[in-house]
Amino acid sequence: MAPILVIDSVVASYGAGDILKGVNLSVEAGTVTCLIGPNGSGKSTVLKTVSGLLRPKRGTVTFRDQEINRLSPKARLLLGIVHVPQDRSLFPAMSVWDNLLMGGYLLRNQKQLQARLEEAVEAFPICKTRAREHAGSLSGGEQKQVELARTLVLDPTLILLDEPSIGLDPKSRQVVFASIRTLSETGRTVLLVEQNARSGLAASDMGAVLESGVVRLVASGASLLEDPEVARLYLGAGSKTPPITTPQTTTATS
Amino acid sequence: MSDLLSVHEVTKVFGGVRAVDGASLSVKEGTITALIGPNGSGKTTLFNIITGYLKADAGRVEFAGHDVTGSDPGRLYRQGLSRTFQQARIFPQLTVQENLVVAGGYGWRKLFTSRVGREDRLRADSLLEEFRLDRVSDLFASELSYGQRKLLEFAAVLMSSPRLVLLDEPTAGVNPVLIETMERHVRERNAEGITFLIVEHDMTFVMRLCDPVIVLDAGKPIFAGAPSVVQNNALVLDAYLGS
Numbered sequence: 001m002a003p004i005l006v007i008d009s010v011v012a013s014y015g016a017g018d019i020l021k022g023v024n025l026s027v028e029a030g031t032v033t034c035l036i037g038p039n040g041s042g043k044s045t046v047l048k049t050v051s052g053l054l055r056p057k058r059g060t061v062t063f064r065d066q067e068i069n070r071l072s073p074k075a076r077l078l079l080g081i082v083h084v085p086q087d088r089s090l091f092p093a094m095s096v097w098d099n100l101l102m103g104g105y106l107l108r109n110q111k112q113l114q115a116r117l118e119e120a121v122e123a124f125p126i127c128k129t130r131a132r133e134h135a136g137s138l139s140g141g142e143q144k145q146v147e148l149a150r151t152l153v154l155d156p157t158l159i160l161l162d163e164p165s166i167g168l169d170p171k172s173r174q175v176v177f178a179s180i181r182t183l184s185e186t187g188r189t190v191l192l193v194e195q196n197a198r199s200g201l202a203a204s205d206m207g208a209v210l211e212s213g214v215v216r217l218v219a220s221g222a223s224l225l226e227d228p229e230v231a232r233l234y235l236g237a238g239s240k241t242p243p244i245t246t247p248q249t250t251t252a253t254s
Numbered sequence: 255m256s257d258l259l260s261v262h263e264v265t266k267v268f269g270g271v272r273a274v275d276g277a278s279l280s281v282k283e284g285t286i287t288a289l290i291g292p293n294g295s296g297k298t299t300l301f302n303i304i305t306g307y308l309k310a311d312a313g314r315v316e317f318a319g320h321d322v323t324g325s326d327p328g329r330l331y332r333q334g335l336s337r338t339f340q341q342a343r344i345f346p347q348l349t350v351q352e353n354l355v356v357a358g359g360y361g362w363r364k365l366f367t368s369r370v371g372r373e374d375r376l377r378a379d380s381l382l383e384e385f386r387l388d389r390v391s392d393l394f395a396s397e398l399s400y401g402q403r404k405l406l407e408f409a410a411v412l413m414s415s416p417r418l419v420l421l422d423e424p425t426a427g428v429n430p431v432l433i434e435t436m437e438r439h440v441r442e443r444n445a446e447g448i449t450f451l452i453v454e455h456d457m458t459f460v461m462r463l464c465d466p467v468i469v470l471d472a473g474k475p476i477f478a479g480a481p482s483v484v485q486n487n488a489l490v491l492d493a494y495l496g497s
Contacts, residue, residue, distance in 0.1 A: 014397065038386060038429050039401035086400050086427070087341075137268060141293030163400075166426050167340060169292045169455050171496040195401060195427050196456075236430030 002065075004029035004189050005050065005158060010059035012042075012049050019045045021213035022059065027158075027206075032180055032190040034200040034221060036234055037210035043193040044086060046210065047160045050191070051083035052076045063158065078106070080157030086166065086193075090143050090150075092136025099135050099146055100127050103153030116153045123179055124149035141168040148179060159183060161192040165199060177203040197235050201225050209234060257316075258283040258418055258449050259304065264313030265473075266299055273299040275473030276313070281418070286440060286450040288460045288481075291470030292494050297453045298340065300470070301420055305337050306330050318417065334417035338424060342403035346396035350387055350406055353395050354378040357410035374413070381409040384435055401427040412439055419443075421452045425459055437463055457495070461485065469494060 003026035012020040019042045027033050035043050048054040050061055052073035061068050068076055073083075090099045100120060104113045121128045124145045126138075135143060144164060151159055164180070165173045173196070180203050183190055194200025201207045204221040209230065217230070224230050260280040266273050274296040281287045289297055302308040304315055306327040315323045317335055325333075344353050358374045382388045385405040390398065395406060404427050411419055421440075425433045433456065440450055440463060454460050460467060460481065467484045469477040471493040477484060484490055 039405060039427075039432065040386070040390065040399050044399060134269075137271060139294035139298075163427060166400075167293070167423060167455070169494060170457060171494065172293055173455070174496055195429055197430055234429065234431060236434050 002029070003027055004064055005191065006060075006062040007046065007050070008060045008062065010046075010049055010056045010061065012045055012054055012056045014054070018057070019213055020049070020056070023049075023210070023213065023215055025208055025215050025218070027189060027191055029189050030184060030187055031205040032184045032192070032203060032221075033206040033208060034197075034204035035191065035193045035208050035210055036195075036197040036200065036224075038234070039195075041210045042213045043210050044162050047083060047162055047191065047193060050076075050158075051081055051160055053083065077154070080155075081160065082151045082154050082156035082158070083160040084147055084151055084162060084164065086162040088143055088147075090135040090138075090146055092134065094135055095132050096127055096135050096138065096146055097131040100150055100153060103150035106154075113153070116155055120149040120152040123152060123182060141172040144168060144176065145172065148176065152183075156188060158189045158191065161190060163193055163195060165194060165196045173199065198225065256283055257281065258318060259451065260316045261300070261304065262314040262316070264300070264303055264310045264315065266296075266303060266308065266310050272473050274303065274310070277470070277474045279468055279475050279478070281449060281451050283449050284444070284447065285466065286444050286452065286464050288464035288467040289451060289453050289470060290455070290457075290460060290467060290484075290494060295470045296473040297470055298422060301337065301422055301453065305335060305420060331416075335420070336411055336414055336416035336418070337420040338404075338407045338411055338422055340422045340426065342400075342407040344395045344398075344403055344406050344410070346394065348395060349392050350382065350395055350398070351378060351391045353406055353410055354381065354413050357413040359414065378409075378413065381412055385409055385432060401429065404428055405432065408436060408439075412443065416448060418449045418451065421450065421454070423453055423455065425454060425456045433459060 005027040007023055007025045010020050010023045011018055023046055035046060037043055045054060049056050052071060063079060063081065100117065104116060107113045126142055126145050127149050130138065135146060164176050168176060177199055180190055192200060201221040201224050207219060207221045207224040208215050209217040257280040262278050264274055264277050277300060291297055303310045306325050309324055314321060322330060345356060355370055360370055382391050387402060387405060398406060408424055424436060437459060444450060452464060465480055466478050467481050468475050469484060469490050477487055477490055
């Protein structure tokens with residue numbers, strides 16, 4: 001398979017001091033890739049250069065053989081690149097259902113919208129069970145599930161997830177990691193950033209280690225998990241890989 | 255050991271949702287107590303009530319033998335009750351280093367003078383180094399990433415000398431290697447006599463560090479006990495940990 005996304009020698013900054021210092025990474029279509037690394041190493045910044053929230057100073061980002069460096073975030077969205085940021089991005093004063101509908105804001109075809117809403121609800125039943133509540137009254141973990149559901153309404157090709165498991169209780173965390181597998185099984189490509197690195201790598205085909213703005217290591221998720229040097233430097237010694245439940249056996253959490 | 259903090263029959267309703275529903279719990283002085291529970295079970299709401307950020311609809315909060323129900327956060331802070339937030343609250347317009355100076359109890363005007371004591375300076379420097387914030391110590395805190403903000407907020411708590419610290423998901427967004435550093439600091443400060451109440455979803459962190467563990471579900475405690483007991487309790491497995 002040809003890579004769907006190629007990040008080539010990307011240098012980026014928010015002003016003084018480069019955060020990314022020549023990042024190289026390619027992502028194969030239909031796979032899940034997990035970016036791990038110390039705090040402040042530039043993981044979220046990589047995602048921003050792909051979705052267009054930040055333009056690289058140098059280097060290129062290529063999506064499906066098209067250089068997208070100069071495209072606006074909206075143009076990239078229309079190409080099928082969706083970014084779920086780390087901060088909570090739901091509209092707190094709107095209902096859960098209206099938030100989900102906002103995901104389909106660009107869709108004119110009602111039938112298509114309906115089908116996608118159904119897909120989103122099937123993957124994340126909370127959208128139906130709590131449909132009328134204000135999104136802001138949901139807990140952090142519940143909001144994350146609605147955010148993931150909202151991405152599905154856009155039927156994305158490439159999904160960028162910035163720490164999807166942050167703030168989630170163990171049960172919801174299992175649901176979210178299982179959902180990431182489901183996304184990939186439906187043909188979507190996922191690039192995620194996770195500090196919960198063991199769970200992130202376990203749910204991923206590939207893993208990449210970012211440190212000080214450079215990709216240091218790329219290997220299969222499983223082999224990074226087994227590498228003692230990676231464990232010592234990035235995963236910590238004390239915790240074990242929590243079990244990842246298969247999508248069929250997951251249940252919705254309240 | 256006596257209770258440093260006790261919560262009696264506290265209730266808080268948002269619209270139609272009983273976020274906290276007649277909850278009672280206590281934290282003994284000198285412990286590292288965990289408060290765990292599913293998303294939406296009321297942990298943060300309870301924290302907000304204890305620390306004065308929210309007013310309870312009913313119930314009472316006692317801290318160090320005094321009724322502090324409805325006290326404001328600043329007053330509670332001065333009485334020795336300190337906390338962190340899920341979305342770290344730091345001073346974005348101050349540099350990373352200045353954030354620590356302020357947390358060390360120095361007034362605003364002393365920030366830019368040499369009156370910050372040598373001991374505090376050294377302590378701040380060593381905390382910055384341990385949490386790998388030394389390279390960014392002169393940046394405005396607003397420029398930090400989410401995880402770095404959490405680390406800064408945690409370091410700031412370590413600069414102050416409270417009696418009770420409430421940590422709201424301290425490890426969220428923090429690299430696993432640094433989580434172990436956090437754990438060591440909590441133990442050290444606890445050995446010096448500081449009591450901790452920690453909301454956390456990282457179960458390996460909780461099980462290694464905390465005793466007792468209080469489990470909240472639907473706005474009230476359903477179980478409290480030693481970590482090994484909690485881990486095997488059917489109610490807790492069902493409500494929180496999953497199979």
